Amino acid sequence: MLLAFRCALASQRVSATAIEANEFPQLSQELGVYAVPRIVVDGEPRWDGAVPEAEFVRRILA
Amino acid sequence: MPLLRSEEETKVREWFAELERPVELLVALGPEETPRAGSGDVDFGAEMVRVCEGVAELGESVTWRVEERPEGFPRFPAVSVRPEGRDVGVRYDGLPWGYELGSLVGAVVEAGRPAPTLGPQSLETLGTLERDLVLDVFVTPT
Numbered sequence: 001m002l003l004a005f006r007c008a009l010a011s012q013r014v015s016a017t018a019i020e021a022n023e024f025p026q027l028s029q030e031l032g033v034y035a036v037p038r039i040v041v042d043g044e045p046r047w048d049g050a051v052p053e054a055e056f057v058r059r060i061l062a
Numbered sequence: 063m064p065l066l067r068s069e070e071e072t073k074v075r076e077w078f079a080e081l082e083r084p085v086e087l088l089v090a091l092g093p094e095e096t097p098r099a100g101s102g103d104v105d106f107g108a109e110m111v112r113v114c115e116g117v118a119e120l121g122e123s124v125t126w127r128v129e130e131r132p133e134g135f136p137r138f139p140a141v142s143v144r145p146e147g148r149d150v151g152v153r154y155d156g157l158p159w160g161y162e163l164g165s166l167v168g169a170v171v172e173a174g175r176p177a178p179t180l181g182p183q184s185l186e187t188l189g190t191l192e193r194d195l196v197l198d199v200f201v202t203p204t
Contacts, residue, residue, distance in 0.1 A: 001165040002172065004197045005143075008151045010178035013191040018165055020156025021200045023097045023106065024137055033200045040198040057184045060197060 001037060003056050014060075065116040065163065074167055078121025081174030086147045087114045087126040092138035109157055110139035117166060124170055141166065145173040160203035 004016035021028040021036060031040055035048040041060050051059065066074060091107045111128060118126040131138075137155040143166070144150065152173060158166040178185060 001162075001199050001201055002168045004199050005152050005165075005169045006172055006178065006180055007184075007188060007197065009145070009172055009175075010180050010185055011188040011191060011195075012150070013193065014188065014195045014197065015151025015153075016197040016199065017153040017155055018158070018162070019137070019198055019200050020154075020158070020162065021202050023156035024095050025097060026095060027137075028200060031200070036200050036202050038200040040200070042196050043198075053181060053184055057180070057187050060195060061187060061191070 003050075003053060004039070007057065007060070065113060071120065074117075074120050077167070077171050078124055078174070081121060081123040081171070082176050083146050083174055084123045084125065085170050085173045086144040087118060087124065087170070088132070088142040088144055088149075089114050089126060089128045090132050090135040090138055090140045090142065091128060092131040092135065094138050106157055107139045109159075110141065113158060113163070113166070114141055117163075117170065121170075123174060143169040143173050157203075162201055162203050165201065 001018050008014045008016035019027065021033050031038065031045050037050065038048050039046050046059060089110055091110070094106055114126045118124040139157070140153055140155045142149060143152040143154070152169055154166055154169070172179060180188070
């Protein structure tokens, strides 16, 4: 999660929100959240799990 | 019940003492979605206030305030982590309980640093962005 926050702090173009999946079950269901962390970019589910910084940045811009 | 164990609190106080700029926690309260079964009678809004108040108590540079239904918050409760009171797009929707309390503490520590902490290559790559990018990371307390 911190990596997403660090990206937001590094770029005015990026915003990052942590969403507690259990508290927002409807949204979690809509986005098919079965594992965490689930990373969603511009509303599109992209991947589950932690990755190193370089790979994280590469994936969010892909 | 305290937010942190004694040794954890000591560590967080040390981190917060090194913040180089003030950080505000804006707690947003409003209508809440009904969470999954098993949450009992938890007052999520009140608990969010308790958590943020408790975190802010650990550092002189950390402040908190509450707004009802502020603009730009789609879910409640939520907390926006704001370096020098500015909205830079760092938010936590829902309660940062358990393991996730570390994410909130970490966000405060990062926001308290005047310079980004990503590596040079990552900064260069992000610098090429020509559109806004919205990251949502779904998490759970365990």
